[in-house]
Amino acid sequence: MLHSNQPAPDFSALNQHQQTVTSSDFIGHKNVVLYFYPKDDTPGCTIEANEFTQMANEFAAADTVVLGVSKDSCASHQTFIDKFSLQVELLADTSGELCEAYGVWQEKEKNGIKKMGIVRSTFIIDKQGKLVEALYGVKPEGHAQAILEKVKTL
Template identity: 70%
Template sequence: MLQPEQFAPPFCAPNQSSRPVCLADFKGLKNVILYFYPRDDTPGCTVEANQFSQLADEFAQHDTVVLGVSRDDSDSHQAFISKFDLRVDLLADTDGELCDKYGVWQEKEKNGVKKMGIVRSTFVIDKTGKLVHVEYGVDPEGHAQAMLEKVRALAS
């Protein structure tokens, strides 16, 4: 698992418009909130995406871009964004490479059944590319606000 003070693993992945988005695009310019979620248009994932979207302007005021990641494809992401009028980019990690780099593809248990899946996780990456906050096993309710507080602390 990744730890604060490490440099974030580099990545490039297509967004909802199939346009590649890379961590290097933001170096020296923006902080990045990279949040991983299990699936588009499911209850917890919708709560999290909507709350990040509601705070999009405040994140932008703190030079921060919010990127959501799941293993859904770009078309699924575009439908999810359209359905809820989301204001964050969603990255398609269809091969799971990004999930592996960030250690979020883990064994999960639900109703006594074990299977591999994305553990809801968030990484706050500063403008130098360093991890300043790492959280595995996130509760989606109120999480976006908590991450906004982390970003505000970077500015002070």
């Protein structure tokens, strides 16, 4: 698992438009909120994406880009964005490399059944590419507001 005050792992993934987004796109320009979620269009993931969307202008005013990451495809991300009018960019980590790099691909247990999956997690990366915050196992409700408050202090 990652910790604050260390360099953020580099990333490169396709967004919902099948355009490559890399961590170096933001170095020196924007703070990044990189949030990992289990699956498009599921209850908790929809709450989280909608809350980040509701605060999109405030994140932009804080010079911060919000990127959601799951193992869903670019097409699935676009459908999710269209269905809920989301204003966040979603990255398709279909290979799982990004999930592994950030330590969010973990064993989870539900109803006594253990399986591997994405643990809902959020990382705040400053303009120099350093991890300011590494939060694992977050709850979707109210999470975007808490992250916004932290971003405003950067």
